[in-house]
Amino acid sequence: MRILDRYIGRTVIASSLTMLLALVSIFSFFKFLDELENVGQGRYGIPQVIEYIALSTPYLAYQLFPMAALVGALLGLGVLVKNSEITAMRAAGVSLPRIVAAVLKASLLLMLLAVIIGEFIAPVTEEEARTGRSIAMADQITLKSRYGFWSRDGSSYINIRRILPGDQIESIYIYEFDQSHRLRTSTYARRATYQEGRWLLEDIQQSIIGDESVTRREAGKAAWDSLLRPELLNIVLIRPESLSLWGLVKYIDYLQANGQRSLPYEQALWVKLVYPLATVVMVLLAVPMVLGRGREVKLGQRVMIGALVGLLFHIFNQASGQIGILYDLSPVLSAAGPTLLTLAAALLLLRRVH
Template sequence: MITTLDRYIGRSVLTGVLAVMLLLLVLIGFFEVVAELEDVERGYTTGKAYSYVFLGLPRYIYELFPVATLLGSLIGLGILAGNSELMAMRAAGISIARIVSSVLKAGLLILAAVIWVGEYLAPLTEQQAQRMKMEALSDQISLKTRYGFWSRDDNTFINIRQVLPDAQLADVSLYEYDGASRLLRAIYAERASYESDGWVLHAVSVSRFSDQRIQVSQQKKLTWQTQLEPASLDVLTVKPHMLAAWDLWRYIDYLRNNGQASVSYEVAFWGKLAAPLVTLVMLLLSIPFVFGSLRSVSVGQRVFVGAMLGIVFYLLNRAFSYMAVVYSFNALFATALPLLFFMGLAWWMFRRVP
């Protein structure tokens, strides 16, 4: 049940979080626009550069949620404390546990936003942004349709349905024509990988066309010589941590089935699952500051402390992620350790609240 107290405290917290998020997005957006304008050329116009930055903002929203939640809740609750409203609530017999409950109810809305942005909005807009920029700058991927990406290599037309990380393609079709525009050969491959000597097609079906008949053959592997390079496809892929959790899990399963290393994607997967919990911990971490040792300091000092905590968490999280990839640590352990540390810090600080 949502009471008037829940709405009042929740509104203060959510207003602070939204204000911090908006400020961070304005700053990041400005620097991103400056960087993108340097790439403006030919088909990549100024308008497309602005569109690219705008479509990339959901990615930053998702990445900034924990820090914005910590800073925003510090500001929102700090204003209540500065106006002696929290003290009045305590004097009226409202316990800290009841106030925490109101904050957590607001946190449920934040968690829902984190999940929606991370699992749906950010992956979708990031893909659209990358594809738009690719179409404007690339001279090898010439057409994007609902049926994938199309390119032309001399008399061969290439259709790629899915571009995977690590120079991997899925659902690849090649159509070879002669000088008279007659179809000579159609090749379909379940997947393609880039190796030292070029592209290799896997699980291949080859159809050869003549005036009298169509001959179909199956091959496990087939070398594919083309001018299309992995670097030209990089812009089509989305960074692992921006893929939806389900897509990450499927790709991890694919890598395992093919005997390939999947640690970096496992770290991204567990990070996606932990993101809502990280945001909740950051929200809880702000409460002891307001009731504890920082209750009498200014908003600026609270923001500074919150920013330092956010930076520490980010650095710890990045450090353990890189260590997991380099030293083949357990991905769940690498993801959970910084989170458990901050959960312990929040619990310790709660115990010190008078």
């Protein structure tokens, strides 16, 4: 039976990985075409587009894993059916549950690969891709460090410690230098909001440095004309997809401790926990689709049906998360709902086949 498990597993895994490569190539190609519209903005050229697409590939692969697993399992099992190998196994006394168990073992290996990509590779490369793209398009000298975001604006250097959604920033330090590169003004603002093409600073403390003395001023509000655009600050916003599982847990605790909305990150946390299981569920769904009454269905038709089902699952899964955030629904329900419904459908179809 070990030989049988390895044979079925090798067939399912090989076809699934082949399909994953094909899907990633197709989606990356269309993403490349879409990015061509942004060529010419700042320093964003063809080399930067290629780098962005390459760095985005792991996250794209992670997103497409369930679809690739379904279509790949349909393809692999379909070949076994076409070659009458499944029939020979059944005739030799191998039960349907035994075949399903072999398929599930293979799906667990695929799930493990999805976890490795989604937890250790995709967060790093996706953050690098997004940061590089934003900086190239903005064409400004910028730097991210443990002390926040740094940018040069003419003769001024800006340090922003916290970036908030809605074009808001907190703890802003502005250092202005003269032509001799001597510090002349140091300004601190507790908060700033981007309104009507300019920044509005709040709770301002300013030090004007003369040759022999330092003058300190305070103000409640003041307009700040800067070339620094909110679009550039998006590179510092912590996005759910750029965090690992443990990173999400820590960031949720941080947001809740500071009284900020954490639902999008709670949603992302549960998606991280549930999404790899979708790979197992989709492989399980492939079994009754191949071994059921539709055995006479051609292999190409099965692949098309599998691709359609996988695409619908992908869209439904994305929509469920957005709806959950929009209407403040339970993140557990929003994240697990599509996978649980698909699992129920797979078990129902398996029961009919059995």
